[in-house]
Amino acid sequence: MAEAQSLQSAASKHAMDRAFLHQLVFPALLLLVVFISGTLGFFILGGGKWRLFDCAYMTSITLTTVGYGEILEDFGTNGRFFAMILMWSGMGVALYAVSTITGFVVERKFSRILRERKMEKNIAALKNHFIVCGGGHTAVSVLRELITSKQSCVCIELKPERVEWIANQFQGHHYIQGDATEEEVLLRAGIERASGVLAVLDEDGDNLLITVQARYINPGIKIVARCHENNLAEKFYRAGANYVVNPSFIGGMRMASEMIRPHVVSFLDRMLRGNNAVRVEEVTIGEGSSWIGHSLREIDIQRRTGLIAVSLKRPEDANFTYNPSQDEVLTPQSVIVVIGSPEQVSNLRRFCAGQNEDCSVP
Numbered sequence: 001m002a003e004a005q006s007l008q009s010a011a012s013k014h015a016m017d018r019a020f021l022h023q024l025v026f027p028a029l030l031l032l033v034v035f036i037s038g039t040l041g042f043f044i045l046g047g048g049k050w051r052l053f054d055c056a057y058m059t060s061i062t063l064t065t066v067g068y069g070e071i072l073e074d075f076g077t078n079g080r081f082f083a084m085i086l087m088w089s090g091m092g093v094a095l096y097a098v099s100t101i102t103g104f105v106v107e108r109k110f111s112r113i114l115r116e117r118k119m120e121k122n123i124a125a126l127k128n129h130f131i132v133c134g135g136g137h138t139a140v141s142v143l144r145e146l147i148t149s150k151q152s153c154v155c156i157e158l159k160p161e162r163v164e165w166i167a168n169q170f171q172g173h174h175y176i177q178g179d180a181t182e183e184e185v186l187l188r189a190g191i192e193r194a195s196g197v198l199a200v201l202d203e204d205g206d207n208l209l210i211t212v213q214a215r216y217i218n219p220g221i222k223i224v225a226r227c228h229e230n231n232l233a234e235k236f237y238r239a240g241a242n243y244v245v246n247p248s249f250i251g252g253m254r255m256a257s258e259m260i261r262p263h264v265v266s267f268l269d270r271m272l273r274g275n276n277a278v279r280v281e282e283v284t285i286g287e288g289s290s291w292i293g294h295s296l297r298e299i300d301i302q303r304r305t306g307l308i309a310v311s312l313k314r315p316e317d318a319n320f321t322y323n324p325s326q327d328e329v330l331t332p333q334s335v336i337v338v339i340g341s342p343e344q345v346s347n348l349r350r351f352c353a354g355q356n357e358d359c360s361v362p
Contacts, residue, residue: 027097034093035059038086045078063090116177123174123190126152131189133180133210134200135162138226138247142198143170149279150342154189156180181209186217196222199241204232208239215240271339280310281345285334286353297326301336305348311337 038059043052063086132142135157146153147170154174157163163177178185180201191197197214199207207225214223225241227233228248236244257265271278285291291299302308312324315333330336338348 027100030093031097034086034090035063038062038090041082041086045082059086059090062086063094065091119174119176120188123154123176123188126154126174126190127193128195129153129190129193131156131186131191131194131197132200133198133207134202135159135166136200136202139198139200140166140169142200143173147173148342149281150346154194156185156189181206181213183213183217186210186213191221192218194218194221196224199223199225201226204228208232208236211236211239211241278339278341279345280337280339283336283338283345283348283352285330285332285336287332289330289332289352289354291330291352291354292332293329295327295329296324299330301338301348301351304351305340305344307338307340307344307348309336309338313337 035056039052039056042055042058043050046055129152130146132139132146132153132155135155139155139157143153143155143166152174154176155166155170156176156178157166158177158179160177163175166175176185176189178188180186180199186197191214197210199210199214201207201210204227207227211223211225214221223241224243224245225236227236227244227246230246230249233244233246254265271280296309296312309324311320311322312328313320313335314331320337321328336348336352338345340348
């Protein structure tokens with residue numbers, strides 16, 4: 001899969017390079033060849049009696065059709081004949097080059113403006129989406145997982161080349177070029193309507209600033225921040241982060257797990273990276289759900305959705321109940337943890353919210 005993505009990225013870059021070559025570099029080189037040919041032609045016809053600069057000047061006024069007059073002495077019939085050929089051929093090349101280069105610049109700029117306006121209009125219509133602040137390798141992994149899980153998301157990245165790469169990799173999804181630490185950019189991403197923000201920039205200070213601003217703009221938003229220094233984790237929590245992730249710590253735990261429990265790691269890898277897109281998900285029992293007050297046995301989640309509850313957490317409990325008994329009774333805001341496909345989980349969410357016609361308990 002990684003190889004296919006790499007080939008797709010290389011193909012996209014090759015197409016952009018070809019467009020750049022044909023629409024900008026080739027006309028400019030063609031115009032340069034005509035100019036040099038004209039200058040050398042005049043110089044050769046003059047037999048060395050005309051300065052190279054004067055020949056270049058004569059070529060310039062010929063190509064641009066300015067017509068200041070002949071400045072070369074003893075121009076003669078041959079010189080005028082060459083100038084006539086240069087005028088007609090050079091004018092055609094010059095017009096072609098100028099129109100192509102202008103069209104290339106204007107078209108790309110205009111299309112970029114239209115694309116950005118359409119993107120901002122689509123983002124303005126989003127609700128309960130996720131905002132990924134950053135476009136590095138970790139942020140791309142976050143985006144890929146959110147998209148695989150069929151979650152609406154917006155990526156904010158400052159570097160234009162990374163924005164272009166992300167746009168090619170995740171076509172049809174939302175992104176903004178800008179500084180995620182600026183409040184105006186976060187507002188453009190719809191942070192006041194978002195359900196979560198992931199601060200994945202390279203610097204801890206930038207992620208801390210995003211955390212503070214996100215919590216200030218949207219007090220109810222869920223914030224996950226990356227932190228490289230363990231001693232800063234407490235500051236992130238005080239700033240309003242719900243979760244703080246240290247990549248080095250997780251990487252160390254992963255290496256130890258590979259040695260101690262390889263089959264568990266293999267199971268998780270296949271679940272997260274396999275084509276079947278199976279995920280560990282959590283679903284909350286809504287206030288209006290008809291499942292409230294009923295046991296897991298009465299509800300029979302497996303029959304309705306094909307899923308099995310592997311864990312349960314009530315709002316008043318600090319810990320999860322693993323492998324819950326079928327006699328466990330559901331209460332409002334109880335969280336059920338399951339393993340299944342996005343389609344199965346989506347169906348379970350509708351049941352828990354009371355949006356499915358078959359959600360009643362017999």
